[in-house]
Amino acid sequence: MPAPDILVRAHELTKRFGQFTAVDAISFELRQGEAFGFLGPNGAGKSSTMRMIGCVSPPTGGELSILGMDPVADGPAIRSRLGVVPQEDTLDVELTVRENLLIYGRYFGLPRAVIADRTDRLLDFVQLTERGNDQVEPLSGGMKRRLTIARSLINDPEILLLDEPTTGLDPQARHVVWDRLFRLKQQGVTLILTTHYMDEAEQLCDRLVVMDGGKIAAEGSPRELIDQYSSAEVLELRFHPSEHDQAAEKLRDVPAERMEVLADRVLLYVPDGDAALAAAGDLGLEPLTSLVRRSTLEDVFLRLTGRRLED
Template sequence: MPEVLVHARGLTKRFGSFTAVDGIDFDLYRGEAFGFLGPNGAGKSSTMRMIGCVSPPTQGELTIFGADPVRDGAAIRARLGVVPQDDTLDVELTVRENLLVYGRYFGLPRAVIRERTAQLLDFVQLIDRAGDMVDLLSGGMKRRLTIARSLINDPDILILDEPTTGLDPQARHVVWDRLFRLKQRGVTLILTTHYMDEAEQLCDRLVVMDHGTFAAEGSPRELITRYCSREVLELRFGPDRHELAADKLRDFPAERAEVLADRILLYVTDGDDALAAVRSTGLEPLTSLVRRGTLEDVFLRLTGRRLED
C-alpha cells in the first residue's frame, strides 16, 4: 500500500457560526498529485490552510506525516513547500539571493543552501538569470522562481494555490513540466486550480468541493465518465435568438442540457446526430462545436456554476 502522508476524518473548520469545511474525509499518498476544485467559498482554501498547519481544525481528525498539526506544526511545516497564489518574492534581491535568504529560514547550512540554489535554478531554467533583479523577470519566470524557492527545504509535500494563474499558455506548460518532474521524483503535490485542463494534466485524483463538502472524488477520467456524456454539442445563437432557442430545446432528447449566458450545451452520445436533430427543428445556430466531455462539464453538473463565478 502507498504511504499515507495526510489523513483526515470528519475534518471541520468553522468561523463563528459559518462552517467553511464540513466533516470531510480523505487520505493523500506519497508521490501523487491531488487537486481541490470548487467555486469561491467552497472550502478549498480553508482545507489547504489546515494542511499547511497555519489554521487549526475546529473538529475532526487530521494527521500529517503521522503527526498532529496543532502540537507538531513547526516540525511538519519544515517538510512542506508552499507556492502561494500571489508571488511574494523579494524584489530588492536578485534571483539567486531570493533562494539563499529563504533557505536560512529553515536553518539550513550555508553550503547546503548554495548547492540547492544552483540545482533549483537549473531545474526551473533560471540559472542564466541568477544575477538579475526579480523585477526584470517575466510573469512565468517569477512563478518558476517561486516554485524553486518553495523547494529549498527539499519538502515531501508541495502545496500549490492556483500555480499558473495569469500565465500565458507557453509559460503554463513549462510550469506543468516542472511539476510533473517533481511528482516523478516522489514529491506529493496538493493543488487548487481554476483551470480544468490543468487539473486533467496534473492530478492523479481530485475532489470537487461545494459548500464545505465533497460533491465528487476520483481521477479526472473517472469523474468525466461518471458524470458526463460521451460527447457535448455546444450551440451559440444570436443574442436575440438565445432565449428562444433555449425554450425550443428544453425538451430536446439529450442526457442533459445546460443553458449558459453565451451558449447552450447538449450532453449527448453522438454530437453530429444531435446537431442534425437541432436543425430539423428549424433552429440554425451561429456556431456549433462537437467535443468530448471535460472536467468543466462535470463541475457544471455538480455545482451548477462555472469556476470563475
C-alpha cells in the same frame, strides 16, 4: 492504524471564521506519490484547506494528520518536510534570486553548502540560472512563479503544496509551469494543488475532489469524474439572443442525457455530438455556431453545482 503510504488524512475537517464556515467537514486521504487536486471556484474553501495542511491555520473541528503528525502540536516538524507555493508571491524583493533561496533554506536550518548545491540545481530546473544574481522585482510573473517553485523545493520536501499555481499567468508562462510540475510528478514528488482551471486539474491531477461551498461534491480521477457525471460528448449551440429561449425549448425534443441552458449557449450532453447536431437541424434549428467536443471537468462541475467554475 493508517496505511504507511497515506501522507495526509483528513476526517470531517472543518474551518470556521466566526459565523462563516469556510471548510465544512471534509474527509479525504492523500497517498504518497500522487498528484491530488482541489478543484472549485473562488471561495469554495480550497485555500483554507491548503493553509490547514500547511500548518499555518489551526483546524476548527475534525481531525487532520499530516505525515503521521498533528499540525497544531507538531507544526514546525511538519513544515520542515513540506514545500509551499502560496497563491500570492511572497518573494523577498530586498534580496537577489539566489539570496531568496539561500535565506529560505536557512529558515529550514539547512547548512549553506547544501543550499548552494541545491540552488544551482533548482535554478537550472526552473530555467533561471542566468538570473541568479538579479533582483527579484524586474522578473516577469512567470519567472517569479518559477522562482517560488524553486524556493519551495529547497528543503527537498516530501509533499509540495501549490495554491493556484498558475493564476494570473499568461498562457505560455502557464505551460512552462505545468511542464515543470509534471516533471516533479515524474520524479515522484507528492503534489497537492488547488485550482479553478479545469485544464490544469486535468493535466496535472491523478485524483481530485470537486469543492463547492466548503464541501466535497465529488471525488475521483479526472476520467472517472467525467465518466460518472458527464456524457462522452457535448454539443454546444449558440443562437441569436432573440431566438435563444425558443431554441432551447425546441431542443428538448433532441434525445440527450442532459441539457444545460446557459446565458449565451445551450449544452447538450450526448453520446454522439454530430448525431445530435443533425437532429437539431431536422427540427429546423439554425444555430449561429455549433461545437462538438469531449466532456471536461467543467461539465462535471456544472452538473454537480449548477454553476460554472470561473464565474
